[in-house]
Amino acid sequence: MKNSFFTALIALLTVTLANAQTRSLFNFKNFNGWHIDVPAMDNNSGAKNPFIIRNGMLVSLADPQGHIITDSVYKNYRLEVEYRFAGKPGNCGVLVHASTPRVLYGMFPKSIEAQLMHKNAGDFWCIGEDISVPDMEKRRGPQKNWGSVDGKERRIKNLTDDSEKPVGEWNIMRVECLGNEVKVWVNGDLVNHGFNCTVSQGQIALQAEGSEVEFRRVDFTPITKLTN
Template sequence: MILSPCLALAGEPVALFNGNDLSGWTAVLADENAKAEDVWSVHDGVLHCKGQPVGYIKTEKEYSNYELSLQWRFPQGSQGGNSGVLVHTSEPGAIGIWPKSIEVQLHRGDAGDFWVIGTDLNVKNEEERKMGRRHLNLTDDSENPIGEWNTMVIVCQKDRITVTVNGDLVNEASDCSVTAGAISLQSEGAPIEFREIVLTPLDE
């Protein structure tokens, strides 16, 4: 059984995307004249993002200590591109349009990189894997071909984050400077699709 966010209990999955519309989500776009429906739409249980204008949708609720599972793909015939899942989203405009958060990268070929946006974290072997705001993932060969669905699981437990892609461990972070906030999905220049966005609360 998947519960609604207002009934969330530890261990009980919560559907953040209902498969029908953007209930529970708010859009923030760089073009103030644009509307959410100009970028985001829902068809046949799939959340479609055009990628332009850039911005993001965020959950109206905030979360901490959870497992987030979602599926994403770049449409068949596309070249892939950029997007990301932002966890622990808070103040808007930390860097350009992007809010204070920790980005789990969905850029084609780089899924699982961490990008810090007004935040900080540590990864192992930082001297090799930290490049400014970017913290390289552990593997770049875990993604499926364009047009096929991928599954990402992000576990946020206190000040730690673990990310798997299609069952492979792709990144781990510790000492995260933020541990709670909304969850956001980026519109970042390329068409991308999402489905089955489910959060499972964890014991603190």
């Protein structure tokens, strides 16, 4: 009985310690710890900021297009993002291992994107960086077309398109980055697992692109192993 008690206590302390390491990357009050990179705002003082805080949530208004990017660089972590398309379904994304700004289309930073686009959540998009998955030709197209620049096959399709909830309901995307691997879950379903990534650390970014998206959680947890 005593051994069972101590086993349960150790398990509880382990979970508590793990949870204590989890923190929000966004305070939902201001943009501390982040910066905004929106090309349309460079030389136009009247251009609106597509990122706002509304009702205690971070909101991407979609237009003008751009990114909100962490000031800090991260590696070996779990990121949980709770999001929903507020009305009209569309496009958005979570970028990991971001570095050089505006390497693609004068807007996208060098990175690996975990797609949030409605009905395509969990796709990888290679933006100046690359990553491999099983069944590459089936999910990316002919090898001769692969690449991470404009004109190349940069999209790697996810494993399932039926993991998202209906528009207006909240979804949870979990992205785990460890070494040269990246795993993505949507609402508990494993939707992508990449390896041989050309980068293992970088900033984290959220997009303004396509449709209004609300974020009510952006949680970060350091990890030493990937979830099975």
